[in-house]
Amino acid sequence: MAAALQATPLKTLAFSRRRAAGAPLRPRQMASFRCSAAARSYNITLLPGDGIGPEVVAVAKDVLSLAVALEGVELRFQEKLMGGSALDATGVPLPDETLAAARDSDAVLLGAIGGYKWDNNEKHLKPETGLLQLRAGLRVFANLRPAAVLPQLVDASTLKKEVAEGVDIMVVRELTGGIYFGKPRGFGTNDNGDETGFNTEVYSASEIDRIARVAFEVARKRRGKLCSVDKANVLEASMLWRRRVTALASEFPDIELSHMYVDNAAMQLVRNPKQFDTIVTNNIFGDILSDEASMITGSIGMLPSASVGESGPGLFEPIHGSAPDIAGQDKANPLATILSAAMLLRYGLGEENAAKRIESAVTETLNQGFRTGDIYSPGTTLVGCKRMGEEVLKTVESQKAMAAIN
Numbered sequence: 001m002a003a004a005l006q007a008t009p010l011k012t013l014a015f016s017r018r019r020a021a022g023a024p025l026r027p028r029q030m031a032s033f034r035c036s037a038a039a040r041s042y043n044i045t046l047l048p049g050d051g052i053g054p055e056v057v058a059v060a061k062d063v064l065s066l067a068v069a070l071e072g073v074e075l076r077f078q079e080k081l082m083g084g085s086a087l088d089a090t091g092v093p094l095p096d097e098t099l100a101a102a103r104d105s106d107a108v109l110l111g112a113i114g115g116y117k118w119d120n121n122e123k124h125l126k127p128e129t130g131l132l133q134l135r136a137g138l139r140v141f142a143n144l145r146p147a148a149v150l151p152q153l154v155d156a157s158t159l160k161k162e163v164a165e166g167v168d169i170m171v172v173r174e175l176t177g178g179i180y181f182g183k184p185r186g187f188g189t190n191d192n193g194d195e196t197g198f199n200t201e202v203y204s205a206s207e208i209d210r211i212a213r214v215a216f217e218v219a220r221k222r223r224g225k226l227c228s229v230d231k232a233n234v235l236e237a238s239m240l241w242r243r244r245v246t247a248l249a250s251e252f253p254d255i256e257l258s259h260m261y262v263d264n265a266a267m268q269l270v271r272n273p274k275q276f277d278t279i280v281t282n283n284i285f286g287d288i289l290s291d292e293a294s295m296i297t298g299s300i301g302m303l304p305s306a307s308v309g310e311s312g313p314g315l316f317e318p319i320h321g322s323a324p325d326i327a328g329q330d331k332a333n334p335l336a337t338i339l340s341a342a343m344l345l346r347y348g349l350g351e352e353n354a355a356k357r358i359e360s361a362v363t364e365t366l367n368q369g370f371r372t373g374d375i376y377s378p379g380t381t382l383v384g385c386k387r388m389g390e391e392v393l394k395t396v397e398s399q400k401a402m403a404a405i406n
């Protein structure tokens, strides 16, 4: 798995933070360096959110802290309200203070938001609206969602072993445009007096070009294949999408570009997922296809994500939601959030060694047979969220002991 994640060196892309790779320090990082006795020091905003969010973020924070400590790096955490918990405390799903803190940090780690309690709220008072505001506010337009089948979890896949094993896909999802943000939207009444609800799928050429460039670059660092997924047989926004992606291909002659309609892509993902390397798609299709891809890997509880923009802090979160059906029961799989913390280290801070520590600790913990319920198979050891975190921590600790011996 480590290899699969590392196969996507986002840090080499133009928009990512490159301090550790030799790029100049940004002013905020320089300030961090000046104030701290540690060699490298960063400010991290934690947004636990709702449901299982606080459970998985607590575990990921401990793993993150230990992994960086072993590399002589200091993280300063501040925790802020977000989603339903923010609504209850402040009346809005994304308080100004939370957005300001997130913007002013070096990276943001989010759990998940939402829950039954707020499901019937008006749109502007929904936890999900706060999440969209956060993504827009941080301008993180590129959402990377790796879906790789780990050898240890082939049996947890819903697909046959021969179909699932070796799958290694990167979904590059446009995150701050499309139908989740398009206007007009709302409720109305049609000419027949029937109530209507409407949304708008809209993309500008520049929005398409910037996400397509990211995807071409990502594909270049992987296996050189890019599949653009759209609905260009029906939707004007997709027609423009396909035209712009096709035009950009001339700048990336080494990349094998293909196009696929989203309905076919949904089918192909379960028919023959190994045909895909990098997928680039719009906000809503990427949301849906990445949830589908997660089940090839065994569980949505395994998939991390990184959202980045041209500048400013990145946002790192598991792809799953707040899972209200299992919240508060210590049943959540924390590995997606732990792996999101590894993405934070690699792509958000350029701390490659610490990222590798976390990824290899996750692999080792799975090798030892520990499984939460969502990835359990006979012969493995069923554990809860906290225990899984403790086992990952132990393996990070043992890396230190091994290093001391060697």
Ligand SMILES: NC(=O)C1=CN([C@@H]2O[C@H](COP(=O)(O)OP(=O)(O)OC[C@H]3O[C@@H](n4cnc5c(N)ncnc54)[C@H](O)[C@@H]3O)[C@@H](O)[C@H]2O)C=CC1
Pocket (backbone or CB within 6 Å): 052, 111, 112, 113, 114, 115, 116, 128, 131, 300, 301, 302, 317, 318, 319, 320, 321, 322, 323, 324, 325, 326, 331, 332, 333, 334, 336, 374
């Ligand atoms: N990024 C975010 O914060 C997201 C928030 N949501 C919100 O989350 C709430 C629940 O949405 P759902 O559609 O049920 O999606 P969900 O992803 O929360 O849950 C779907 C299914 O996957 C399981 N699951 C999810 N994460 C898991 C984990 N770490 N370990 C084990 N099992 C896990 C859940 O128990 C559930 O059966 C809604 O309010 C929704 O709007 C949904 C998706 C993303």
Ligand SMILES: CC(C)CC(=O)C(=O)O
Pocket (backbone or CB within 6 Å): 128, 131, 132, 287, 319, 320
């Ligand atoms: C809750 C939505 C706003 C987002 C979502 O489902 C996702 O980003 O995966």
Ligand SMILES: [Mg+2]
Pocket (backbone or CB within 6 Å): 287, 288, 291, 319
């Ligand atoms: Mg989703």
